[in-house]
Amino acid sequence: MSGRRRSVRRAALGVIAIALxxxxxxxxxxxxYGDLSRPPDQRMLAVVTAMLALYGSLMxxxxxERVTRAFYGRTDLDxxxxxxxxxxxxxxxxxxxxxxxxxxxxxxxxAPFIDVLSWFGGVRWLAAYGVIxxxxxxxLALAMILxxxxxxxxxxxxxxxxxxxxxxxxxxxxxxxxQFAAILSYGTPSRVALLQSEALTKYVPDVGSILWxxxxxxxxxxxxxxxxxxxxxxx
Amino acid sequence: MDQDVPSFALEVRGLTKxxxxxxxxxxDLSVRxxxxxxxxxxxxxxxxxxxxMITGLLKPDRGSxxxxxxxxxADPVAAKQITAWxxxxxxxxxxxxxxxxxxxxxxxxxxxxxxxxxxxxxxIGWLGLETHANDRCEALSRxxxxxxxxxxxxxxxxxxxxxxxxxxxxxxxxxxxxxxxxRERVHAGCSVIMTTHILDVAERMADRIxxxxxxxxxxxxxxxxxRRQAGAGDGDLEDTFLTLLETGAAKRAVVA
Numbered sequence: 001m002s003g004r005r006r007s008v009r010r011a012a013l014g015v016i017a018i019a020l021x022x023x024x025x026x027x028x029x030x031x032x033y034g035d036l037s038r039p040p041d042q043r044m045l046a047v048v049t050a051m052l053a054l055y056g057s058l059m060x061x062x063x064x065e066r067v068t069r070a071f072y073g074r075t076d077l078d079x080x081x082x083x084x085x086x087x088x089x090x091x092x093x094x095x096x097x098x099x100x101x102x103x104x105x106x107x108x109x110x111a112p113f114i115d116v117l118s119w120f121g122g123v124r125w126l127a128a129y130g131v132i133x134x135x136x137x138x139x140l141a142l143a144m145i146l147x148x149x150x151x152x153x154x155x156x157x158x159x160x161x162x163x164x165x166x167x168x169x170x171x172x173x174x175x176x177x178x179q180f181a182a183i184l185s186y187g188t189p190s191r192v193a194l195l196q197s198e199a200l201t202k203y204v205p206d207v208g209s210i211l212w213x214x215x216x217x218x219x220x221x222x223x224x225x226x227x228x229x230x231x232x233x234x235x
Numbered sequence: 236m237d238q239d240v241p242s243f244a245l246e247v248r249g250l251t252k253x254x255x256x257x258x259x260x261x262x263d264l265s266v267r268x269x270x271x272x273x274x275x276x277x278x279x280x281x282x283x284x285x286x287x288m289i290t291g292l293l294k295p296d297r298g299s300x301x302x303x304x305x306x307x308x309a310d311p312v313a314a315k316q317i318t319a320w321x322x323x324x325x326x327x328x329x330x331x332x333x334x335x336x337x338x339x340x341x342x343x344x345x346x347x348x349x350x351x352x353x354x355x356x357x358x359i360g361w362l363g364l365e366t367h368a369n370d371r372c373e374a375l376s377r378x379x380x381x382x383x384x385x386x387x388x389x390x391x392x393x394x395x396x397x398x399x400x401x402x403x404x405x406x407x408x409x410x411x412x413x414x415x416x417x418r419e420r421v422h423a424g425c426s427v428i429m430t431t432h433i434l435d436v437a438e439r440m441a442d443r444i445x446x447x448x449x450x451x452x453x454x455x456x457x458x459x460x461x462r463r464q465a466g467a468g469d470g471d472l473e474d475t476f477l478t479l480l481e482t483g484a485a486k487r488a489v490v491a
């Protein structure tokens with residue numbers, strides 16, 4: 001066997017081992033929540049929403065850092081923008097690449113949880129793949145608005161530093177904030193304990209509320225409704 | 236001279252750009268076809284900002300820029316097609332070889348791949364990079380990287396070559412080589428506008444020199460014109476330049 005083939009095989013085995021480990025970890029985290037195929041109640045919706053918000057804030061944070069580098073780093077922009085290539089093409093390609101990278105990173109982390117959820121809770125959980133991809137696009141759009149807004153407000157020199165600080169605050173504030181509230185209220189660092197508590201649940205909208213409409217397509221998948229996937233992606 | 240060729244390679248009128256304070260302040264500048272023009276000035280005089288606006292990398296607040304008669308603000312793509320830009324610290328991709336880099340640059344200017352390969356080999360030869368043509372750029376010295384970037388700038392056979400401090404970091408041999416390549420381009424009918432702090436290079440190469448301070452011209456012309464404007468006798472460019480800066484500073488102090 002050639003050296004190259006051997007290293008490819010080793011890398012493949014490494015990826016499989018990591019994937020198995022992450023799936024095992026996801027199972028350990030999720031199996032204690034009982035029947036995952038039951039219709040979602042307020043607590044489940046609160047936890048899923050909070051997790052998506054956590055993911056979303058991390059995506060915005062990542063996207064801001066990358067948008068700052070892609071838009072305002074000198075790097076190769078001088079070379080390309082001094083050429084006849086249309087600037088919008090360059091930025092469209094770079095924005096697309098950022099979206100793909102962020103979605104791929106988020107999906108790699110979320111995939112074990114989604115797989116375990118769909119294995120034990122039904123195929124409707126697979127809709128989470130589409131939701132996370134859509135969330136990456138929304139996160140990127142938000143990051144672009146924030147970064148360009150910073151550029152217009154405080155100028156080019158301070159944008160990079162400020163964007164990195166804002167990104168760190170956005171990325172950390174939600175996760176730390178929820179954990180802080182959990183420790184103060186329940187003496188436990190578990191965010192899920194707080195999200196499932198009676199105290200919080202009474203403020204969570206009822207299952208029938210219009211605010212939960214985005215879950216409708218996911219539920220529709222359960223009933224094998226064909227247009228549901230399109231709806232999931234549009235959400 | 237061919238009647239279809241405009242007599243001016245570059246015409247800049249009332250060019251203005253402010254950041255926190257004015258960087259370029261109503262600048263008028265003309266470079267003739269086949270002319271080697273050098274912009275001099277102390278740090279912060281607005282030289283690089285001027286060149287970046289001409290290249291289309293910065294949008295002016297006011298003013299007009301015409302490259303061989305093409306309105307560079309209204310039709311930047313057409314202007315960029317015939318313009319080359321080489322910054323003080325050009326970026327070249329570390330993981331590419333010089334030949335691959337030139338192939339990439341040729342793609343940006345839509346140069347036919349076979350023609351680009353021939354020109355790339357020719358430029359690599361001119362600039363003495365043959366032995367490194369297939370090494371990755373990360374292994375090249377600063378001077379060699381500068382030469383690769385210059386080859387990239389010349390690949391699409393530009394008519395207006397804009398250079399910001401092209402001799403920074405070059406050893407004597409490389410500097411001579413770059414000077415001879417630029418001279419050859421000017422003899423071939425190209426126009427060059429360049430900034431430099433190396434006054435010796437400016438004195439030897441430039442047909443005309445513009446001395447900028449605080450975004451405006453303090454003096455402009457050939458060395459004799461500058462001497463006259465400075466009232467500096469028969470001094471070399473360094474003496475003339477320093478006298479101009481001193482008198483300019485004194486005048487500004489009086490006005491203030």
